[in-house]
Amino acid sequence: MNASGPPARRSLPIRAVDPADARLAPAPVDAPAGPPPAPADGQRGLVDRFGRVATDLRISLIDKCNLRCTYCMPADGMAWLPKSKLMTAAEVRRIVMIGVRDLGVRELRLTGGEPLVRVDLVDIVAGIREDHPELPISLTTNAVGLEKKAEALAAAGLSRINVSLDTLHASTFKELARRDQLDATLDGVAAAHAAGLTPIKINAVLMRGVNDHEAPQLLDWALKRGYELRFIEQMPLDADHGWRKENMVTSAEIRESLAAGGFVLSSDPRERNGAPAERFQVARAESAESIEGTVGIIASVTEPFCTDCRRTRITAEGRIMACLFSRTETDLLDLLRSDASDEDIANRWREAMWGKPRAHGMDHTGLGDEDFVQPDRSMSAIGG
Secondary structure, X not given: OOOOOOOOOOOOOXXXXXXXOOOOOOOHHHOOOOOOOOOOOOOOOEEOOOOOEEOEEEEEOOOOOOOOOOOOOXXXXXXXXXXXXXXXXXXXXXXXXXXXXXXXXXEEEEEOOOHHHOXXXXXXXXXXXXXXXXXXXXXXXXXXXXXXXXXXXXXXXXXEEEEEOOXXXXXXXXXXXXXXXXXXXXXXXHHHHHOOOOOOEEEEEOEOOOOHHHHXXXXXHHHHHOOEEXXXXXXXXXXXXXXXXXXXXXXXXXXXXXXXXXEEEEEOOOOOOOOOOEEEEEEEOOEOOOOOEEEEEEOOOOOOOHHHOOEEEEOOXXXXXXXXXXXOOEEOHHHHOOOOOHHHHHHHHHHHHHOOOOEOOEEOOOOOOOOOOOOOOOHHHHOO
């Protein structure tokens, strides 16, 4: 970046989160490294110290969820954010406007918790679509309740969905999600497909001794319906802090399981372009020359992709998380609820992203290493 260019901008101090608030304990390793250099014309994006540019915005709309998946939430006892601390629909819309217009955001994912729990979800999507007719807007959901909202979301301008689905067996679903909602999830996926919210991506986390044997069955089910299945290595973002690297199902094991189940994987020729999933073309062993679809594997633990990370996250209460494993956050809600200008908000956002750590909340990759400290927040409280 060029330190010359426009005159020095007004820089508001980064407002770090109070350690007593929101269950966080900030750590100095992830502290912002001061403001970025004054940008030259055309270089006002969300650049960090390592040259990465964030163009993929993920906004959590709510921390509540109607499931209690074991790799994400405790069985009970979570204190939900009061409504007054959640970003309003207008505040979400303003954040997206600033990101797209001023900071180079090119893709939006709405997450949670479970975003379908927001009663104003359709209005949020419609408002963003009105502002940004060409912006890809996706939704990460467990699909419980989607059957009733899929058509309205499509009409409002939602582009597509990602659905969390770890098993096709009701008893295993209940064991993993602590709720008996498999049929509701499957009905939601079918409704989304009928409404044109495609391509539909299915996210599955395999848990050793629970559903790890289901990889071939899940892939067969997805291929037959035209869905793109993505396996995700379990990450240390569970609320119970019970994650152990030696217990997780690895990318290599997933590929071995699919091969044993009669599938042949080959590299997808498309550029990855910062996508978290490594994609593979899929054929069946009996007809290996006939490509039937694709499968993705997000190997955040064993094959990290931090050097090309392009994501910036905003939590449901308006805090920037520069990295999924950050242990510090930067508050935007105070600016949103003041007389601060859009430029003030953009500047704070840029400064927070400039301090993004190299990898996994540290100066190196290493989930499960001795110096790795798991964030206090679980995935449901961060947003995916």
